[in-house]
Amino acid sequence: MTTTFHSHNPATGSTNPGLFRAAPPDEVDTACLLAEEAFRWMIGRRNTDRAALLDAMAANILALGEELLTTAGAETGLAVPRLQGERDRTVFTLRALGQLVREGRWVRAEIDRADPARKPLPKPDLRRMLRPLGPVAVFGASNFPLAYSTAGGDTASALAAGCPVVVKGHPSHPATSQMVAEAVISAVRDTNFHHGTFQHLPAGGDRELAIGQELVTHPAIKAVGFTGSFRGGTALARLAASRPEPIPVFAEMGSINPIFILPGALAAEAESIAEKIIGAVTNSNGQMCTCPGLVFIVRGDGANLFLDTLAARAAASPAQPMLSARVRAGFLERLHEVSQVPGVEQAARGQPAEGSGTSQPVVVLRASLSALLRFPTLREECFGPSTIVVECDEELDLLKGADAVPGSLVGAIFAAHTDRAGALAQILAGKVGRLVFNGVTTGVEVSAAMVHGGPWPATNQQQSTAVGAMAVERWCRPVCWQNAPPELFPEELRG
Amino acid sequence: MTTTFHSHNPATGSTNPGLFRAAPPDEVDTACLLAEEAFRWMIGRRNTDRAALLDAMAANILALGEELLTTAGAETGLAVPRLQGERDRTVFTLRALGQLVREGRWVRAEIDRADPARKPLPKPDLRRMLRPLGPVAVFGASNFPLAYSTAGGDTASALAAGCPVVVKGHPSHPATSQMVAEAVISAVRDTNFHHGTFQHLPAGGDRELAIGQELVTHPAIKAVGFTGSFRGGTALARLAASRPEPIPVFAEMGSINPIFILPGALAAEAESIAEKIIGAVTNSNGQMCTCPGLVFIVRGDGANLFLDTLAARAAASPAQPMLSARVRAGFLERLHEVSQVPGVEQAARGQPAEGSGTSQPVVVLRASLSALLRFPTLREECFGPSTIVVECDEELDLLKGADAVPGSLVGAIFAAHTDRAGALAQILAGKVGRLVFNGVTTGVEVSAAMVHGGPWPATNQQQSTAVGAMAVERWCRPVCWQNAPPELFPEELRG
Numbered sequence: 001m002t003t004t005f006h007s008h009n010p011a012t013g014s015t016n017p018g019l020f021r022a023a024p025p026d027e028v029d030t031a032c033l034l035a036e037e038a039f040r041w042m043i044g045r046r047n048t049d050r051a052a053l054l055d056a057m058a059a060n061i062l063a064l065g066e067e068l069l070t071t072a073g074a075e076t077g078l079a080v081p082r083l084q085g086e087r088d089r090t091v092f093t094l095r096a097l098g099q100l101v102r103e104g105r106w107v108r109a110e111i112d113r114a115d116p117a118r119k120p121l122p123k124p125d126l127r128r129m130l131r132p133l134g135p136v137a138v139f140g141a142s143n144f145p146l147a148y149s150t151a152g153g154d155t156a157s158a159l160a161a162g163c164p165v166v167v168k169g170h171p172s173h174p175a176t177s178q179m180v181a182e183a184v185i186s187a188v189r190d191t192n193f194h195h196g197t198f199q200h201l202p203a204g205g206d207r208e209l210a211i212g213q214e215l216v217t218h219p220a221i222k223a224v225g226f227t228g229s230f231r232g233g234t235a236l237a238r239l240a241a242s243r244p245e246p247i248p249v250f251a252e253m254g255s256i257n258p259i260f261i262l263p264g265a266l267a268a269e270a271e272s273i274a275e276k277i278i279g280a281v282t283n284s285n286g287q288m289c290t291c292p293g294l295v296f297i298v299r300g301d302g303a304n305l306f307l308d309t310l311a312a313r314a315a316a317s318p319a320q321p322m323l324s325a326r327v328r329a330g331f332l333e334r335l336h337e338v339s340q341v342p343g344v345e346q347a348a349r350g351q352p353a354e355g356s357g358t359s360q361p362v363v364v365l366r367a368s369l370s371a372l373l374r375f376p377t378l379r380e381e382c383f384g385p386s387t388i389v390v391e392c393d394e395e396l397d398l399l400k401g402a403d404a405v406p407g408s409l410v411g412a413i414f415a416a417h418t419d420r421a422g423a424l425a426q427i428l429a430g431k432v433g434r435l436v437f438n439g440v441t442t443g444v445e446v447s448a449a450m451v452h453g454g455p456w457p458a459t460n461q462q463q464s465t466a467v468g469a470m471a472v473e474r475w476c477r478p479v480c481w482q483n484a485p486p487e488l489f490p491e492e493l494r495g
Numbered sequence: 496m497t498t499t500f501h502s503h504n505p506a507t508g509s510t511n512p513g514l515f516r517a518a519p520p521d522e523v524d525t526a527c528l529l530a531e532e533a534f535r536w537m538i539g540r541r542n543t544d545r546a547a548l549l550d551a552m553a554a555n556i557l558a559l560g561e562e563l564l565t566t567a568g569a570e571t572g573l574a575v576p577r578l579q580g581e582r583d584r585t586v587f588t589l590r591a592l593g594q595l596v597r598e599g600r601w602v603r604a605e606i607d608r609a610d611p612a613r614k615p616l617p618k619p620d621l622r623r624m625l626r627p628l629g630p631v632a633v634f635g636a637s638n639f640p641l642a643y644s645t646a647g648g649d650t651a652s653a654l655a656a657g658c659p660v661v662v663k664g665h666p667s668h669p670a671t672s673q674m675v676a677e678a679v680i681s682a683v684r685d686t687n688f689h690h691g692t693f694q695h696l697p698a699g700g701d702r703e704l705a706i707g708q709e710l711v712t713h714p715a716i717k718a719v720g721f722t723g724s725f726r727g728g729t730a731l732a733r734l735a736a737s738r739p740e741p742i743p744v745f746a747e748m749g750s751i752n753p754i755f756i757l758p759g760a761l762a763a764e765a766e767s768i769a770e771k772i773i774g775a776v777t778n779s780n781g782q783m784c785t786c787p788g789l790v791f792i793v794r795g796d797g798a799n800l801f802l803d804t805l806a807a808r809a810a811a812s813p814a815q816p817m818l819s820a821r822v823r824a825g826f827l828e829r830l831h832e833v834s835q836v837p838g839v840e841q842a843a844r845g846q847p848a849e850g851s852g853t854s855q856p857v858v859v860l861r862a863s864l865s866a867l868l869r870f871p872t873l874r875e876e877c878f879g880p881s882t883i884v885v886e887c888d889e890e891l892d893l894l895k896g897a898d899a900v901p902g903s904l905v906g907a908i909f910a911a912h913t914d915r916a917g918a919l920a921q922i923l924a925g926k927v928g929r930l931v932f933n934g935v936t937t938g939v940e941v942s943a944a945m946v947h948g949g950p951w952p953a954t955n956q957q958q959s960t961a962v963g964a965m966a967v968e969r970w971c972r973p974v975c976w977q978n979a980p981p982e983l984f985p986e987e988l989r990g
Contacts, residue, residue, distance in 0.1 A: 043921060110944040110964075124934070128944040131924060133957075241736060245902075245951050248958070415980075425983045426538060429626060434975040437983070439619070449605040449623040451975035456740050462628075462972045463743070469605075470973060477957045478965060480929040480946035485910075488920045488932070 005204030007174050010077030010321040013356040020174040022207035028214040031199040035135035035164040036220040038196030042132075042162050046491070047101045049191065050160060054098035056187035057151055057159075058091040061180060068179055072145045075173035077321030077358065082284060083146065090146045093153055093446050097160040097472065106130070106160075106472050109492045114483070124483050127493040130476035132162035133248075134222030137215040139236070141227035142323045143287040145173040150180040150200065153466055154225030154250075161475035163223070164197045168212055171204035172324050178202065216240050216249070223248050223475055227289075227466070230254040230381070230457050237460050250474050252466050254381035255409040255458040256293040257432075257441040260398050260424055261306070263298050264416030265438070270302035273414050274309035277387070278317065280440035282350075282362050285320035286385030287327065290410050290442045293381060294372070296390045296401045307389065310364055311348035319353035319361040322384060328358045331384030335363060338382055343371035347389060360385060369397050373404055380406075402427040407455025407462065410444075412436040431455060433465065500699030502669050505572030505816040508851040515669040517702035523709040526694040530630035530659040531715040533691030537627075537657050541986070542596045544686065545655060549593035551682035552646055552654075553586040556675060563674055567640045570668035572816030572853065577779060578641065585641045588648055588941050592655040592967065601625070601655075601967050604987045609978070619978050622988040625971035627657035628743075629717030632710040634731070636722035637818045638782045640668040645675040645695060648961055649720030649745070656970035658718070659692045663707055666699035667819050673697065711735050711744070718743050718970055722784075722961070724825075725749040725876070725952050732955050745969050747961050749876035750904040750953040751788040752927075752936040755893050755919055756801070758793050759911030760933070765797035768909050769804035772882070773812065775935035777845075777857050780815035781880030782822065785905050785936045788876060789867075791885045791896045802884065805859055806843035814848035814856040817879060823853045826879030830858060833877055838866035842884060855880060864892050868899055875901075897922040902950025902957065905939075907931040926950060928960065 003024070007016045023031075042050075061068070069083045076083075100106050107129040115123035136158040140149030147153065155165045169177040181200035188197045203211040216224055216239050224240055226233050226249060233251030240249045261273060280292050297303055322328040338344060350361030362385035369392045372378045378388060392398055402424055405411070411432040415421040421437075428435050433454035444452050450468035453459050459466075464474045481489055498519070502511045518526075537545075556563070564578045571578075595601050602624040610618035631653040635644030642648065650660045664672040676695035683692045698706040711719055711734050719735055721728050721744060728746030735744045756768060775787050792798055817823040833839060845856030857880035864887045867873045873883060887893055897919055900906070906927040910916040916932075923930050928949030939947050945963035948954050954961075959969045976984060 043925075112940070112942045112944040121938070123942075124931075124938075124940060126940060126942060126944040128946055128963075134925075238736075241733075246955065421980075421983060425979070429974055429976075430538075430629075433973070434977055435979065436619075436977040437979045439978060443616070443619075445607070445619060445621060447607045447618075447621060449607040449621040449975055451623055451973045453973070455972070460741065463968075465973060468623075473958075477950070478928070478946045478948070478960060479924055480944055481924075482929055482931040483934060484920070484930065484932045485916075488916060 002205040003207050005171060005174070007075045007172060008324065009074050010324055010358040016074050016175065018175050020202050020204055022203055022205050023201035023211055025214060028201060028211055029218065031166050031201060032135060032215070032218040032220040034196035035166050035199060038164040038194040039134050041194040042164065042197065047104055050162060051098040051102040053187060053191045053193055054094045054101065054156060054160060056191050057184050058094040060183035060187045061087065061151060062091055064179055064183055068176065071179060072173060072176040075176050076142070076145050076323050078284060086144060086146045089446065090152060094156050096446055097156050100469055100472065101160045104492055106469060107492050109495065111493065111495060126480055126482055127484070127489060128478055128480040129490060129492050130473060131479045133475055133477060134163060135220050136163045136165050136475055137221045137224045138165055138167045139212060139224070139226040139228065140167065140170045142170055142172045142327065143284065145170070145176045146180065148227045149173070150177045151184050153471060154227070157471040158225065158475045159198070160472045163475045166199045166201065166215060166221070168215055169200055169202045171208050174202055174204060212236065213239060217243055219245070221247065224250065226251040228253070233460060249460065250464055250466070251460045252289065253457055253459060254383065255289055255454065256379060256381055256406060257290055257408050257410050258294040258296065258405045259292045259412040259414070259441060260296045260402065261414040262416065262419035262421060263300055263395055264419040265414040266297055266303060266306060267301035268416050270306035271309045274306050275313060276440050278310060278313040280442040281387045282317050282385055283442050285322060285360065286362065287323055287383065288442050290444060292387055292412070292441045294388050294390055294405065296392060296398055298392045298395050298398065307347060310389065314348035314350055314362050314364045317350035317362050319351050319359040322358040322360050325358055327383065328360055331360065331382065334382040335386060337377050338365065338388070341371060341375045341378060343368050362386065364389065366391060369401055372401065379404065398424055399427060402431065405431055407458045408432045409452060409454045409458045410434040410436060410441040412439060412441050414438055433458070497700040498702050500666060500669070502570045502667060503819065504569050505819055505853040511569050511670065513670050515697050515699055517698055517700050518696035518706055520709060523696060523706055524713065526661050526696060527630060527710070527713040527715040529691030530661050530694060533659040533689040534629050536689040537659065537692065542599055545657060546593040546597040548682060548686045548688055549589045549596065549651060549655060551686050552679050553589040555678035555682045556582065556646060557586055559674055559678055563671065566674060567668060567671040570671050571637070571640050571818050573779060581639060581641045584941060585647060589651050591941060592651050595964055595967065596655045599987055601964060602987050604990065606988065606990060621975055621977055622979070622984060623973055623975040624985060624987050625968060626974045628970055628972060629658060630715050631658045631660050631970055632716045632719045633660055633662045634707060634719070634721040634723065635662065635665045637665055637667045637822065638779065640665070640671045641675065643722045644668070645672045646679050648966060649722070652966040653720065653970045654693070655967045658970045661710060661716070662695045663710055664695055664697045666703050669697055669699060707731065708734060712738055714740070716742065719745065721746040723748070728955060744955065745959055745961070746955045747784065748952055748954060749878065750784055750949065751874060751876055751901060752785055752903045752905050753789040753791065753900045754787045754907045754909070754936060755791045755897065756909040757911065757914035757916060758795055758890055759914040760909040761792055761798060761801060762796035763911050765801035766804045769801050770808060771935050773805060773808040775937040776882045777812050777880055778937050780817060780855065781857065782818055782878065783937050785939060787882055787907070787936045789883050789885055789900065791887060791893055793887045793890050793893065802842060805884065809843035809845055809857050809859045812845040812857050814846050814854040817853040817855050820853055822878065823855055826855065826877065829877040830881060832872050833860065833883070836866055836870045836873060838863050857881065859884065861886060864896055867896065874899065893919055894922060897926065900926055902953045903927045904947060904949045904953045905929040905931060905936040907934060907936050909933055928953070
């Protein structure tokens with residue numbers, strides 16, 4: 001069994017410096033038990049202490065400077081400006097959750113005061129708030145090595161809730177993961193938290209899958225955060241459900257993110273909409289969970305201009321590296337499946353790839369609505385730089401298309417003032433976590449009202465969000481204290 | 496295959512009048528499709544309309560008068576005053592949820608306003624609220640033929656959320672279920688709701704299990720509410736998870752509901768605590784989901800007086816009917832299992848049963864802490880009129896006991912001013928949905944701060960509650976509208 005591993009530079013195909021050692025089973029076990037100990041320790045700590053921890057994490061990650069960005073670039077093929085934006089988003093999330101925790105309203109404290117005179121029975125004093133579940137295992141994503149990995153949204157929100165975290169390091173970016181983990185461990189130390197509050201297990205080689213399974217089935221682990229493929233997420237969820245004590249898995253998986261362009265908008269803005277869509281499809285070379293995989297248009301005014309602009313912009317786009325050889329192989333396999341469907345045509349292809357890395361040009365496909373309705377493979381995520389333009393004969397067909405799309409993280413409608421978007425918006429609101437008007441699906445604001453979630457198969461827990469203030473609630477459950485003496489309430493309930 | 500069935504009077508063992516016909520497969524299918532149609536119809540309706548529906552349901556159920564209570568009594572063996580309390584609770588819940596819906600805050604509307612001047616990118620307008628999931632299948636409980644059955648908490652909260660309901664009628668109280676269903680159907684008609692808003696499928700005979708399976712696997716059903724046994728709940732949850740599109744099941748299952756008596760309280764109040772506990776154990780003949788199944792005491796002052804009082808009160812308690820022959824058989828089987836454990840002794844037994852019904856006297860058992868820790872069967876629910884007094888040698892043993900108890904709906908601590916309850920309360924808060932001080936576990940207030948839920952195996956969804964305002968959120972998911980034109984917002988987001 002190979003228990004050591006390297007990372008690779010997707011842009012060049014070469015092996016990065018540094019040899020990593022996958023955590024052996026006893027280290028996984030020890031980490032989970034230590035997290036359990038840390039959980040008991042954390043229960044009594046104040047919200048302000050956790051806010052200080054999150055702030056210290058943010059500061060330490062920022063202090064890693066350029067080296068973090070170049071390391072992540074060498075392991076993911078993502079451009080440094082893109083990674084800088086992602087680093088800043090990670091830091092912003094940590095601070096925003098620190099602020100949320102400091103402010104305290106997130107626990108949803110609710111107090112029903114006693115009424116001893118009530119008939120036929122006195123009314124008790126009831127006080128409810130959210131309470132952390134326990135140690136959380138976090139599985140990061142390859143496409144966001146900072147914002148959805150070691151110290152990303154899952155880790156930040158779990159720590160905000162008061163849950164210790166055990167991270168399974170992502171095998172594709174082990175050096176990045178290690179650097180971030182060390183920054184977090186310093187923050188834990190600097191703010192005098194228990195040393196089991198955050199732990200990082202390097203995972204790769206032949207131990208990769210086993211480490212994940214050991215984490216999810218460990219009795220001390222009480223919840224799991226996962227960002228990645230549909231297959232990976234459903235396998236972990238099934239494993240967690242088969243435990244003697246089942247635990248929740250919050251898995252953000254594959255999403256098709258449809259865009260609908262209404263006739264008025266197409267007639268008025270064909271070129272600018274096409275440009276925005278190509279921008280979204282080529283953003284991070286299509287490796288975004290919010291990449292638009294389907295674009296519905298109606299034949300008529302603007303349709304040809306839209307298709308021509310899309311094709312021209314796609315053709316001019318340079319090939320960019322994919323995250324890894326494995327991700328590229330998966331993309332090419334899916335692209336092949338989709339291209340084989342009768343009635344699917346290639347509308348455009350970007351600049352050819354050069355060199356020995358994983359570079360891959362964008363591909364724009366066209367399909368009829370009837371093909372989309374008939375072949376389910378067209379409605380499944382194709383993770384990478386591609387999108388399918390679905391051509392409809394008439395406006396009502398857009399509603400049929402909307403009825404057919406699977407649950408997604410996000411959907412978008414382009415509509416002019418003359419368009420009637422109500423029925424379409426109604427259907428889509430039942431399919432997505434977020435519904436965007438006159439904009440593309442990419443770009444996820446970190447704010448209170450954000451929902452980054454959605455119905456199956458985009459996630460397995462449509463009742464939660466992975467971004468925004470509500471993300472913290474995933475790691476909690478409500479507890480009610482009845483007629484408790486004041487000194488036994490958590491401080492949030494003393495109000 | 497037998498598709499007709501009767502109900503039985505548990506108090507007399509006789510068959511009740513009325514022959515019921517189980518819904519055939521095509522009726523199940525039609526009901527689910529109609530519920531889907533009703534869901535689309537309901538989406539556009541106002542909160543105030545749903546409030547009116549809930550109020551009309553309450554009024555119509557009240558108007559059934561004494562006949563409902565005597566019918567339910569004949570089908571459950573529960574006394575009429577108990578059923579009257581339950582009926583009033585049902586009516587109160589419907590009206591309280593109507594008020595909640597009218598008031599509107601339950602949707603958790605959150606608005607982040609746009610900032611077009613923000614750098615480097617403009618901030619979009621984001622508006623989030625809860626949105627109903629779709630048609631809900633409800634499986635009621637035998638022990639609460641009104642409050643947790645046809646128009647009970649699950650049905651009321653699902654309708655409040657905007658989800659149509661298909662009820663699988665409980666086979667033990669079909670006439671009660673039918674009466675309530677007709678009252679609800681009248682309310683649906685009187686308030687001009689779509690006729691698929693509420694539907695009732697009589698279930699029994701050889702079709703009983705199949706109707707449940709058909710409901711849970713129907714593509715139109717988007718969530719399930721279940722109150723009943725651990726076995727039934729886990730089977731439905733497994734079935735729902737294996738669907739092509741998995742759906743959430745909110746199952747309230749078996750719960751042991753431990754009570755801990757600290758030494759100071761035992762020394763000062765042995766008799767009154769013993770009386771309260773016997774009252775809780777014999778309430779509805781122990782057939783309450785909050786019945787205390789374990790009572791922990793420490794040997795010392797008051798312990799003998801407590802045990803003597805408990806035994807005396809138990810011995811004086813008359814036998815009461817159990818809900819059905821099936822429920823009694825299950826109770827006797829569990830009682831036998833538990834009694835076989837080395838070190839378990841019978842401390843008291845109530846008055847013997849008379850007549851040919853399902854009557855069953857209360858049984859009080861005693862066990863050592865070491866037996867409890869060694870034999871898992873002692874920590875599992877024994878649904879019926881029994882409890883186990885666990886005797887500890889010293890106060891610290893109470894913490895060991897608390898560590899060992901499984902997840903429960905509710906736990907209780909009796910503590911005098913001189914007792915130190917902090918460490919025990921901390922452990923128990925991690926085990927229960929509600930923690931009661933100086934009172935028994937039975938008695939569930941319907942109010943905003945109530946939590947009637949808890950960790951596995953008490954429920955399979957510890958992040959929710961079956962009673963109280965948060966119960967409505969089970970049937971919803973958050974949706975975010977980004978840069979939407981005002982006319983396309985739901986009214987709650989126009990603020």
